[in-house]
Amino acid sequence: MAELSRELLFGAIVAYVIAMMCYAAEFVIGVSAPGGALLGARVRDRELVGAGAPIAARSGADDPTPVSPPASGAKPAGIQWPGLSGEAAIGSSAHADRGLRWLPFYGRLAVVVTGIGTLLHASGLVTRGIAAGRVPWGNMYEFLIAVTLVCSIAWMVLAIRRPAIRPLGLVVTLVLVVLLGLDLIVLRTAVEPLVPALNSYWLKIHVTLAITASGLFMTGFCVAALYLIRTGYEKRAGDGRPVGFPYTLGPRLPVATNLERLTFRIHAFTFPIWTLAIMCGAIWAEAAWGRYWGWDPKETWSFIAWVVYAGYLHARATPSVKRNVATLLAVGGFAVMMVNLFVINFAVSGLHSYAGVG
Amino acid sequence: MTDVQQQAAATGAPDPDDADWTVTQDRTPETAPSDDGGIGVRAAISFARRSWRGLTSMRTALILLFLLAIAAIPGSLLPQEKLNADKVAAYLAEHRTIGPFLDRVGAFNVFASPWFSAIYLLLFISLVGCLVPRLRGHIVNLRRVPPDAPARLHRLPVSRSDLRLGGTPAEAGERLRVLLRSRRYRTVVRSQPDGSLTVSAEKGYLKETGNLLFHFALLALLIGVAYGSWFGWHGGRLLVAGNDSGFCNTVSQLDDLSLGARMNAADLEPFCLTLNRFHASYLSDGQPVQYSADVSYTVGTGNGPTTTDNLRVNHPLRLPDANVYLIGHGYAPIVKYTDKYGHSVTQVAAFLPQDGNMTSTGAIMFPDVNINPATGSNVDPKTYVKQQMGFAGFYYPTVSTSDPTDASGSVYPAEDNPMLVLVPYRGDLGIDNGVSQSVYTLDQAQIDSGRLTAIDPSSPLRLRPGQTARLDDGSTVEFLGTRQWVSLSLRYDPGEKLVLGGAIALVIGLLLSLTGRRRRVWFRVVPEASGDGRTVSVASAGGLARAEYASFPVEFDGIVDAARESDGDGSADGGAAREGR
Ligand code: HEM
Numbered sequence: 001m002a003e004l005s006r007e008l009l010f011g012a013i014v015a016y017v018i019a020m021m022c023y024a025a026e027f028v029i030g031v032s033a034p035g036g037a038l039l040g041a042r043v044r045d046r047e048l049v050g051a052g053a054p055i056a057a058r059s060g061a062d063d064p065t066p067v068s069p070p071a072s073g074a075k076p077a078g079i080q081w082p083g084l085s086g087e088a089a090i091g092s093s094a095h096a097d098r099g100l101r102w103l104p105f106y107g108r109l110a111v112v113v114t115g116i117g118t119l120l121h122a123s124g125l126v127t128r129g130i131a132a133g134r135v136p137w138g139n140m141y142e143f144l145i146a147v148t149l150v151c152s153i154a155w156m157v158l159a160i161r162r163p164a165i166r167p168l169g170l171v172v173t174l175v176l177v178v179l180l181g182l183d184l185i186v187l188r189t190a191v192e193p194l195v196p197a198l199n200s201y202w203l204k205i206h207v208t209l210a211i212t213a214s215g216l217f218m219t220g221f222c223v224a225a226l227y228l229i230r231t232g233y234e235k236r237a238g239d240g241r242p243v244g245f246p247y248t249l250g251p252r253l254p255v256a257t258n259l260e261r262l263t264f265r266i267h268a269f270t271f272p273i274w275t276l277a278i279m280c281g282a283i284w285a286e287a288a289w290g291r292y293w294g295w296d297p298k299e300t301w302s303f304i305a306w307v308v309y310a311g312y313l314h315a316r317a318t319p320s321v322k323r324n325v326a327t328l329l330a331v332g333g334f335a336v337m338m339v340n341l342f343v344i345n346f347a348v349s350g351l352h353s354y355a356g357v358g
Numbered sequence: 359m360t361d362v363q364q365q366a367a368a369t370g371a372p373d374p375d376d377a378d379w380t381v382t383q384d385r386t387p388e389t390a391p392s393d394d395g396g397i398g399v400r401a402a403i404s405f406a407r408r409s410w411r412g413l414t415s416m417r418t419a420l421i422l423l424f425l426l427a428i429a430a431i432p433g434s435l436l437p438q439e440k441l442n443a444d445k446v447a448a449y450l451a452e453h454r455t456i457g458p459f460l461d462r463v464g465a466f467n468v469f470a471s472p473w474f475s476a477i478y479l480l481l482f483i484s485l486v487g488c489l490v491p492r493l494r495g496h497i498v499n500l501r502r503v504p505p506d507a508p509a510r511l512h513r514l515p516v517s518r519s520d521l522r523l524g525g526t527p528a529e530a531g532e533r534l535r536v537l538l539r540s541r542r543y544r545t546v547v548r549s550q551p552d553g554s555l556t557v558s559a560e561k562g563y564l565k566e567t568g569n570l571l572f573h574f575a576l577l578a579l580l581i582g583v584a585y586g587s588w589f590g591w592h593g594g595r596l597l598v599a600g601n602d603s604g605f606c607n608t609v610s611q612l613d614d615l616s617l618g619a620r621m622n623a624a625d626l627e628p629f630c631l632t633l634n635r636f637h638a639s640y641l642s643d644g645q646p647v648q649y650s651a652d653v654s655y656t657v658g659t660g661n662g663p664t665t666t667d668n669l670r671v672n673h674p675l676r677l678p679d680a681n682v683y684l685i686g687h688g689y690a691p692i693v694k695y696t697d698k699y700g701h702s703v704t705q706v707a708a709f710l711p712q713d714g715n716m717t718s719t720g721a722i723m724f725p726d727v728n729i730n731p732a733t734g735s736n737v738d739p740k741t742y743v744k745q746q747m748g749f750a751g752f753y754y755p756t757v758s759t760s761d762p763t764d765a766s767g768s769v770y771p772a773e774d775n776p777m778l779v780l781v782p783y784r785g786d787l788g789i790d791n792g793v794s795q796s797v798y799t800l801d802q803a804q805i806d807s808g809r810l811t812a813i814d815p816s817s818p819l820r821l822r823p824g825q826t827a828r829l830d831d832g833s834t835v836e837f838l839g840t841r842q843w844v845s846l847s848l849r850y851d852p853g854e855k856l857v858l859g860g861a862i863a864l865v866i867g868l869l870l871s872l873t874g875r876r877r878r879v880w881f882r883v884v885p886e887a888s889g890d891g892r893t894v895s896v897a898s899a900g901g902l903a904r905a906e907y908a909s910f911p912v913e914f915d916g917i918v919d920a921a922r923e924s925d926g927d928g929s930a931d932g933g934a935a936r937e938g939r
Contacts, residue, residue, distance in 0.1 A: 192645060200672040261908070268872045272865060279861045288672045290592070290683040290847045292854060293583075295469045297434035304427040313872075314420050344434070 001131035002191045006184065008124035009145065013180055015117030016152075020173035022110035023166075026252075107166050111159050114169060118152045121180070125149055132191045137207050139192070140345055144183040148176050150215020158219070158262075165262065167252045171222045179218075202284035209277035213270050214337060217309075220266035221334035224327050227259035231324050260323050264316055267330055271309050278302050301340035308333040416488060422481040429477055433468030436460065482580050489573050496566050503546045504560035507880035511900030514880075516914045519898040521922060527555040527883040530895040534881050537920055543879065557881040562904075568870020575867055578860035586853025588620040596708055597633045598690045598843040603706070604632030607680065607848065627679035627850065631655040634666070636687055636842035644715050644771050651684050651844050669844075679850050686711075686845035689718055691753050691778050692838040697727040698831045708843045709753045710798055715768040720798045722749040722780070723787050727833075743809055744786040747833075748800045751780035751818060753840070778821045778837045782829055785810035877903035877910055879917060897921070 125145050129136035136142045155172045158165060226249070233247040234256055253259065281302070282292040293299060312333060315326035437445035446466045450457040464471030511517050523530040531547045534557045538545040543559035550556060593615035595605055605611045607630070609623045617623065635652040651669040656662040657677060667675050675682040688711045696702035709720030728736040728745040736745045756770035757777045786809040788801040795801055804810040819827040821837035828834050879901045888894045899918050903910035 202672075272868050272872065275865055275868060279865065282861070283858075284672075286854070287674060288683075289685065290674065290681060290849045291851070292857065295430065295433050295438070300430045300434040304430060307423050307427040311420055311424060314416065318416070 001127050005124050005127040005131060006188075008120050008127060009180065009184055012117045012121035012124060013177055013184070015113050015120055016173045016177045016180070019110045019113040019117060020170060020177060022106045022113060023170035023173060026106040026110065026167070107169075110169055110173075111156075111166060114152070114159070114173060115156055117173075117176075118149070118156055121145075121149050121152055128191070135204055135207075137211060139189050140341075141183055141187045141189040143207070143211065144179060144187065144341070146211045147214045147218065148180045148183070150212055151218040152176055152215075154216055154219040154266075155222075162262075164254050164258070165223075167249075167254070168222055168226050170249075171226055172219065175218060175222060200284060200287065202280055202287065206277060206280035206284050209273055209280060213274035213277050214341070216266060216270040216273065217334055217337055220263060220270060221331060223259055223266060224263045224330045224334075226253055227256060227263050227327055228324060228331070229253065230256045230259055260327065263327055263330060267309060267312060267333075271313060274306060274309065278306060297344050298340065301336060301344055305333055305336040305340060308336055415484075419481065419484045419488060422477055422484060425477050426474075426481060429468065429474050432465050433474075436465050436468075438469075439467045478580070482577070485573060485577050485580075489570065489577065492573075493570055496570055499566070500563055504544055504558040504878060506548055507556040507558055507882050508900070511880060511882060511898045514900035514902050516902075516911045517898065517900040518918050521897040521899065521918065523883065523895040523897050523921070525895060526893050527553070527885050527895045530883050530897065531555045531557055531881075534883070534897075534921055538879065538917070541917065553885055555883045557883070558878070559880070560876070560878045562874050562876035564870050565874025565876050566871075568867045568872075568874055570867070572864055572867030572871050575860045575862075575864035579857055579864065582853040582856030582860055584853070585856060586618075586851040588618045590849070590851040590853065591615065591617045591621050591626065592847065592849040592851075594845065594847055596843055596845045597631070598706055598708055599633045599636055599841045600706075601632060601634075604630055606630040612848070627657075627677060628659045629655055629657045629677055629680065631675075631682065631846075633842075633844055636844055638687060638772070640771050644769075646771070649684060649687060651687075653682075679852075681849050683847040683849065684844055685847045688843050688845075689716065689753055689755060689773070689840045690843045691720075691722065691840050693722050693749065693778075693780075694836040694838055695724045695727060695747055696834045696836075697729075697747070698833045699728070699731055701727065701729065703727055704838070706841055707797070713767065714771065716755050716771040717768040718753045718755075719751070720753070721751075721800050723789065723797075723800070724748070725787055725789060728784075745784060746787045748783040748785075748787050748810065749780040749819075749835070750783065750800050751778065753778050773840065776823060776840070779818050780821070780835070781815050781818045782813045782835070783810050784813055875903060875907040875910070877901060877907060877913075879914065881921070 125136050125142075128142060128145065132138065132142075137146050151172070155169065159169060229246050229249050230253045233249070233253075236242070236247055281299070285294070285299075286292040308329060312326055312329035315321040315329055316323070318326075437449050439446050449466075450461065453460075460466065464473065468474055508514065512519055523533070525533075528549075535545050535547050538557065538559040541561070543561045544563075545557065545559040548556045548558070593607075593612040595612050597603065597605060607626050607628060609615055609626070615623075632654050633651055634654055636650070638649045639647045641647060649671050652666065653669055653675065654664050654666045655675070655677075656664050669675050669682065669684045671684055674684070688709060690706050690708040692704060692706050694702055694704045703724050703726065705722050705724060707720055707722040709718035711718045724747040726736075727747050730736065733739075737743070738745050754768040754777045755772060756768050756774040758769050759775060783800055783805070786804055788804040788810070789795055800810065805812075813830055819835060821827060821835070823837055823839045826834050826836040879899065881897050881899045883895045883897045885893045886896050899914075899921070901910065901914040901917075
C-alpha cells in the first residue's frame with residue numbers, strides 16, 4: 001500500500017508536469033503572437049462561434065496553434081476576456097460558459113490534466129493513510145503531501161470558478177512539482193505510527209488546520225507573486241521600458257486589480273484558519289508539554305508568520321500603503337512559512353523535532 | 359482614497375461620520391495649544407502629545423509587532439536557558455568572544471530579556487492608546503442614526519431612478535422602512551421641507567464591532583500571558599515507582615522550581631503524589647506507542663482521601679491549582695550491597711536514558727557502608743579516607759542475545775534481556791561536604807584527586823537480575839531488579855483561562871471583522887400628482903458599500919426589486935432604469 005501511494009504520487013507529479021507544459025505552451029503562444037495575429041484570431045473566432053463549431057476542437061484538429069483570446073485593446077496591459085474581467089461577471093455561469101468556449105485548447109487541457117494530477121495526489125495521500133492505519137499527517141513527508149494537495153485543490157476550485165485566472169496555473173503547477181518532488185525524493189519516510197505525544201485528537205485538529213492554512217497560503221502566494229509580475233509588467237510597459245524575464249509573463253495575466261483582490265480574498269480567508277491552527281497547537285501543547293506557549297522554534301516561526309500576515313491585512317486596509325507593497329508582505333509571509341517548514345525542521349531542534357527527519 | 363470614498367465625497371453627502379468610511383486610523387497631528395505658559399513647557403507638551411500620537415498609531419503598533427517577531431528570531435536560533443541550559447553552556451564554551459556578549463544582551467534568555475519586555479510593553483500601551491478612542495468612536499457611531507440621503511443619488515456607485523411606488527410618500531416611506539428593517543438595516547425616515555421624504559439605511563456595524571473585539575482580545579491575551587508569568591510556577595520531579603518513594607509538592611522535595619515574580623514558596627498547591635505503576639508499550643522496532651502511569655495522590659496538607667488517576671502523555675493530572683504532566687521515563691536499578699562486615703544496604707538509583715532503546719547511565723552510592731563495628735567509623739585509619747562505596751555504569755534493558763558481552767548499547771527499550779554493567783569505586787564519595795552534586799554520576803573531582811578509586815576498571819561487573827558479584831574485599835553486590843521512574847513536570851498558570859478566552863474572542867472578532875460589510879442604502883420619495891388627482895410616489899435609490907463587497911450591486915438590486923414588489927404593482931414602473939456602474 002505504501003508503495004502504491006508513492007506510485008500514485010509520482011503519477012501526480014507527472015500529471016502536474018504535463019499540465020505545466022500545457023500552461024507554458026498557452027503562455028508562450030499567447031505572448032509571442034503579435035497584436036495583428038491576435039486581432040485576426042478574434043475575427044476568426046467570431047466566425048467559428050457564429051458557425052456553431054466548437055472552437056477548441058477545431059483549433060486542435062487542423063491548426064496546431066491554438067487561437068488566443070481577443071485583446072481588449074484598451075491598454076497595452078491587456079487581455080481581458082469578454083465577460084470575464086469583472087468580478088460579478090466571473091461569478092455568472094452564462095458568462096463563464098461563453099468564456100469557456102473561447103478558451104484555447106492547451107489551457108483547457110492543462111486544467112483537465114491538473115485535475116487528474118489532483119485526483120492521483122489525493123489517492124496517494126489516502127493510500128498512505130490506509131498503509132499507516134491513521135491520519136496521514138504524522139511526519140514531514142506526509143505533511144507536505146497534504147499541504148500541496150490542499151494547494152492543488154484550492155487551485156482547481158479557483159480555476160473552475162474563474163476561468164480568467166487560468167494562466168496562473170503555470171506558477172501553481174511549478175510550485176507543486178518542486179515541493180512534491182522534493183518531498184518524494186528527499187523526505188521520504190517509511191510508514192510509522194505516531195509517537196505518543198502526537199497521539200491526540202488535538203493533533204488531528206491542529207495539524208489539519210495547519211495543513212489547510214499552509215496549502216491555501218501557498219495558492220495565495222502564487223496569486224500574489226503573479227500580481228507583482230503583472231504590476232511590474234504594467235509599469236514597465238507603461239513607461240516604455242524593456243520588459244525583462246519574469247515580467248514577460250505579464251501580458252497573459254488577468255488585470256492587476258483582479259489579481260490583487262483575489263490575493264486579498266485568499267489571505268483573508270486563510271488568516272483565521274492559521275490563527276485557529278496556532279490556537280489549537282497551543283491547546284495541544286498545554287496538554288502534552290504543560291505549557292501553551294514556550295517559544296519553541298516552531299512556535300516562534302509560526303508566530304512570526306502570523307504577524308507578517310496580520311501586517312499584510314493591515315497594510316492592505318491602510319490607503320496610504322501601496323497595494324504592491326502590501327502584497328510584498330503576503331509574499332514575505334509565505335517565505336516565513338517555508339522557513340518554518342524546511343529550515344526549522346532540519347536545522348533547529350526543538351520539541352517539534354519528531355517531524356521524522358534527521 | 360478608494361473609489362467609493364471619492365464617490366461619497368463627490369456626492370457631497372452630509373455625512374457626519376465620513377471619517378469612518380476611510381480606513382486609516384492615523385490621525386493628523388494637531389497644532390500645539392497657543393495659550394500655554396512658557397515656550398519650554400509648550401514644546402514639552404507638544405512633544406509629549408506628538409509622541410503619544412505616534413505611539414498609538416496603527417503603523418507604530420505594526421512596527422512593534424514586527425519587532426516582536428524579529429526579536430523572537432534569535433530566541434529560536436540560539437540555545438535558550440529555559441529550554442536547554444546545557445546547550446547554552448556548550449555554546450558559551452565554544453564561542454569565547456561573542457558568547458559573553460550575547461549573554462550580556464540576554465540572547466540566551468530572549469523571551470525574558472529587558473528589550474523583549476520593552477517591545478511587549480510598548481505594544482501594550484500602543485494598543486490601549488489606539489483602542490480606547492476607537493471604542494469611544496464606535497459607541498458614538500452605534501448610537502447615531504444613518505445620515506440623510508445625499509443630494510444626487512444617481513452619482514452613487516449603484517443607483518436607480520423613476521421607481522413608481524403606490525400611495526403617498528408617507529405610505530411608501532413606511533413600506534420602505536419595514537422592508538429595510540426586515541433586512542436588518544438600521545433605518546430612519548426623514549420628511550424634507552419640499553414635501554419629499556428620504557429613507558436612510560445602514561448595515562454592517564458588526565464589522566467594526568468584530569474588529570474592536572479582535573484588538574481587545576489581543577490585549578486580553580497579552581494581559582493573560584503576563585498574569586500567568588507573575589502568579590504561576592513550574593517545577594520538575596523525578597519520581598521512582600513505589601509507595602516508599604512518593605513526594606509532596608514543597609520546595610525541598612522538587613528537583614527544580616521556578617516561581618513567578620509574585621509567588622512565594624508557601625503559595626504552592628499542597629499535594630502528595632506516589633507512582634504506583636508505569637507501563638510503556640513499544641512496537642517491535644522500539645518506537646514507543648503509549649506511556650501510562652498509575653498514580654495516587656492526596657490534596658491538601660492533612661490526611662485527605664487518596665485518589666488514583668492514570669497519567670498519560672497528552673493526559674495530565676489536573677489538580678485545583680496545579681497540573682502534573684508526564685514528560686519522561688526510565689529505569690532505576692535496585693542494588694543490594696553487603697559489606698565485608700556483613701552489613702547490607704539496598705539502594706534504588708534512577709538511571710538516565712541515553713537513546714531511544716533506553717541505554718541508561720547512572721550511579722549508585724552507598725555512603726554508609728564499611729563501618730567498622732569496632733570503631734563506628736568507615737574512615738580508613740591509615741589513609742584517613744572514608745571507605746564509602748560507589749558504582750557507576752550502564753543499564754541495558756535488552757542486550758543483544760548474539761553477543762551479551764557487547765555493551766555497545768541496548769537494542770530494545772523494554773526489559774527483554776536486561777543487564778547492569780557497573781564499575782565499583784571505593785573511597786570518599788564527596789557527598790558530605792555540603793556542595794550539592796549530581797546523583798547520576800560519581801564526583802569526578804574525587805576520582806581525579808585519588809580519593810575515590812575504581813576497583814579493577816578493566817573488568818566491570820556484568821549482572822543480570824538476581825545475580826551477585828563478589829568484590830576484592832569479600833563484599834557482594836546483588837542486582838535485585840529495577841523499578842520504573844517517571845519525570846513529572848508540575849505547573850500552574852493562572853493566566854491560562856484568560857489567554858484561552860482571549861484567543862477565542864480573537865478568532866470570533868477576526869471572523870466578524872473579515873466577513874462583515876458596511877453598506878448604506880438611501881431612497882428619496884417624491885410626490886407626484888397622478889392623472890386621476892391622487893398623489894403617487896416616485897422614488898430614486900442609491901447605495902454605497904465600503905470596499906471589499908463586490909456583490910453589493912446584487913444586494914442593492916434585490917432591495918430595489920423587493921421595494922417594487924412590496925408595493926403591489928411592480929409592473930407599473932417599466933421605465934425604471936438601472937444606473938449601476
Ligand atoms: C495601535 C494599534 C492598532 C490599530 C489602530 C489597528 C487598527 C486596525 C484597523 C482599523 C483594522 C481594520 C482594517 C479593515 O478595515 O479591514 C485592523 C485590522 C486588523 N488588525 Fe489592527 N490595529 C492595531 C494593532 C494591531 C495589532 C497589534 C495587531 C496584531 C496582530 C493587529 C491585527 C489586525 C488584524 C489581523 C487585522 C485584520 C482584520 C481585518 O482586516 O479586519 N492590529 N486594525
